[in-house]
Amino acid sequence: MYETNTFEYLLDRMLTRVPFTLDKREGSIIYDALAPAAAELAQMYMELDINLNLSFADTASGEFLERRASDFGLRRRPAAPAQRRAIFYDDQNVRIDVPLLTRYSASNLNFKVIKRLEKGEYTVECETPGVLGNQSYGNLLPIDYVQDLARAELAEVLIPGTEAESDDALRARYLARVQTPSSGGNVSDYKNWALEVSGVGAAKVNPLWNGPGTVKVVVVDAEKKPPATELVLEVRNHIEQLRPIGANVTVSPATGKEVAVAGVVTLAQGYTLQHVVDAFTSALNLHFQSVAFNQNYLSLAKIGTILLDVPGVTDYSDLKLNGQSTNVALGDEEVPVVHMVNLGV
Missing domain, CATH: 1.10.287 (Helix Hairpins)
Known part of the structure; x- marks a missing residue:
């Protein structure tokens, strides 16, 4: 101005x-x-x-965006720790129970046992908030003494750890709250309630999906992938506390649509095929996140454009998605997931 x-x-x-x-x-x-x-x-x-x-939400940042959002009851989500599955064995390779709150380490990260799933199998929480807790796999080393423990394994991610909410993400939630105001249990309410749960990346609401009084909420995790059962349960419990009396709410995980991408590329001088594959896979993951719940198909042409934008790629041919040179359709509850990237030269 x-x-x-x-x-x-x-x-x-x-x-x-x-x-x-x-x-x-x-x-x-x-x-x-x-x-x-x-x-x-x-x-x-x-x-x-x-x-x-x-002073305006679309251009505000940092503290000023937070103050703007707080007028509507929104707070920036802090970094959240990852929750993982862990398995514990004795010296006979038999699963054993361990005390809650005992601590273990893996790759310079510490994990704490917070919940028993079944014999010898527990949910552990990373003591360092953020995405770092999503990355380690393999052996866990005990920090506290645990009787009869011979070996512990850190397994899959149950609830992904997330970094503190970005300005763009907070702004999107703010605009959604302002532009789709609450109205006693409307579609916007259920979507906003689902997004209030840490670890939820997006939600899709299907009202009257199974007759009058029924609502179905489909969610994905922070990486726009099908969430673990634990995250779905958290969303369900949160909505149950807020829903109108009489509403029959079902919360379900999105279904992952695996997509294999294959093609032939021409490399620029000084680049290796593995370097291009890694960069293309990262770009595909970002594109799939933007598509989740926003489009009902994956565009072959768009993926071709993404491939051309990868450093080291000067041209491509014979690009296929799931073996076909066509777009890939996505169902109402499906989100795309990178299954395999197979590029040749």
């Missing part, structure tokens, strides 16, 4: 108010007296422009 009010523009405006009978050239007394004032005014206009942007 104030971008035209530069130092040069302001100084010129100020000098035009001085009579032409006086010396206004650079280095003159009048010029040297007005220049510092023009510089300060230009700085003030820049700060006014910044403050103006910080």
Whole structure:
């Protein structure tokens, strides 16, 4: 709004108010007296422009976006720790029970036992919030003494750890809350309630899916993939506390639609095929996240564009999704998941 009010523009405006009978050239007394004032005014206009942007949700950031969102009861989600499945064995390779709250380490991360699933099988929570807890696999080393324990394994992720909510994610939740206001248990309510649970990346609501009074909520995790049962249960319990009396609510995980991508690429000099495959796989995962619950198909042309944008790829041919040179349809409750990337040269 104030971008035209530069130092040069302001100084010129100020000098035009001085009579032409006086010396206004650079280095003159009048010029040297007005220049510092023009510089300060230009700085003030820049700060006014910044403050103006910080007052609106679509351009606000950081603390100011949080303050804007707090007016509608929204808070930035803090980083959340990963919850993993862990299995414990004695020296006869038989599963054994271990005390709750005992601590173990893996790859410089510590995990704490928080819930028993079945004999010798527990949910452990990473003590470091964030995505780091999603990455380690293999042996767990006990920090506390556990009688009869000979071996422990860290298995799959049950609830992914997440970083603190980004400005873009908080802004999207804020706009959804403002643009789709609550109305006593409408579709927007169920979607917002599901998104309030840490670890939920998106939700899709199907009202009257099984007759009057029924609502179905389908959720994905923070990586826009089918969630673990534990996360689905958390969403179900949260909605049960908020739903209108009489509503019959079903919460289900999204179904993963595995997609295999194959093709032939022409490599630029200095690049290896493995480097291209790794970069393309990362780009595909990001694209699949953007497609989840937003489109009912995967575009072959769009994936071709993504492949061309990968550093080291100068051209491609024979691109196929699940063995076909066509788009891949997605069901109402399906989200795409990268199954395999097979590129040749």
